[in-house]
Amino acid sequence: xxxxxxxxxxxxxxxxxxxxxxxxxxxxxxxxxxxxxxxxxxxxxxxxxxxxxxxxxxxxxxxxxxxxxxxxxxxxxxxxxxxxxxxxxxxxxxxxxxxxxxxxxxxxxxxxxxxxxxxxxxxxxxxxxxxxxxxxxxxxxxxxxxxxxxxxxxxxxxxxxxxxxxxxxxxxxxxxxxxxxxxxxxxxxxxxxxxxxxxxxxxxxxxxxxxxxxxxxxxxxxxxxxxxxxxxxxxxxxxxxxxxxxxxxxx
Ligand SMILES: C[S@@+](CC[C@H](N)C(=O)[O-])C[C@H]1O[C@@H](n2cnc3c(N)ncnc32)[C@H](O)[C@@H]1O
Numbered sequence: 001x002x003x004x005x006x007x008x009x010x011x012x013x014x015x016x017x018x019x020x021x022x023x024x025x026x027x028x029x030x031x032x033x034x035x036x037x038x039x040x041x042x043x044x045x046x047x048x049x050x051x052x053x054x055x056x057x058x059x060x061x062x063x064x065x066x067x068x069x070x071x072x073x074x075x076x077x078x079x080x081x082x083x084x085x086x087x088x089x090x091x092x093x094x095x096x097x098x099x100x101x102x103x104x105x106x107x108x109x110x111x112x113x114x115x116x117x118x119x120x121x122x123x124x125x126x127x128x129x130x131x132x133x134x135x136x137x138x139x140x141x142x143x144x145x146x147x148x149x150x151x152x153x154x155x156x157x158x159x160x161x162x163x164x165x166x167x168x169x170x171x172x173x174x175x176x177x178x179x180x181x182x183x184x185x186x187x188x189x190x191x192x193x194x195x196x197x198x199x200x201x202x203x204x205x206x207x208x209x210x211x212x213x214x215x216x217x218x219x220x221x222x223x224x225x226x227x228x229x230x231x232x233x234x235x236x237x238x239x240x241x242x243x244x245x246x247x248x249x250x251x
Contacts, residue, residue, distance in 0.1 A: 003119075004072070010192050011074040014050050016185045021161045022154050026114070026143065026231045027056045033141050033226070033239050034110050037062040041109040044069065044133065046097055046126075047116025051079025058086040069095035097126050106135040114143040115235070118205045119196075127220035134242045140222055142238045143230065147200075147207040151193050154232035155186065210236060 048068030199205040222240035
């Protein structure tokens, strides 16, 4: 399946992930990493998919102007529909992260890229482009799958979190019935993730060990502020800052 068709098909089932508590927690963590809610920030969500980060930001009293870009029109259509009520501070537009982005230098305070870096043709070049459009001292938040990441530990964490909240027999029974329904829905997402993993094995997609990812981000000119794992420990979670004056190690 070609890349475009793959992401178009994924858009039909992508929001099944919204039912997973680890995915919800990941988005909340990204929002905390963006900074205090009262700041007026300009944020780029690179590879925004179906606009879930925007939806979470818009549900909270966060004072931000956010632009979501993505190369899949079907993803953008869902994102716009979900965030219709917040047109003033949130917009979506098509853009290919493998190309020069249609933004001025230093246009953003924060760039976020959640689970998209791995799918880009030349992640280092895209990171340099994020560097260009960030203001000095601006922050980059990268969330990207670890080498050998998979969906099932994320589901495992979801089950643990649901169970920890339930004490009664009936509560647990209802939770298990819902879980069965969720697993059935996740099967298609699981199959699509097998394609993603195969593309990783074929070196078409990029899954990193932490030192490799850190090297990539610092080579693009960023200073690391926080490195951790999240999303059922399947993703790296990196926060970095655009250092004042680029250190271009590739030049
Ligand atoms: C796994 S989804 C992540 C969506 C969103 N960031 C989230 O965390 O829910 C990956 C997204 O990256 C987009 N994408 C893939 N390659 C891209 C490219 N070259 N330029 C822009 N977006 C791209 C896909 O269309 C898809 O919406």
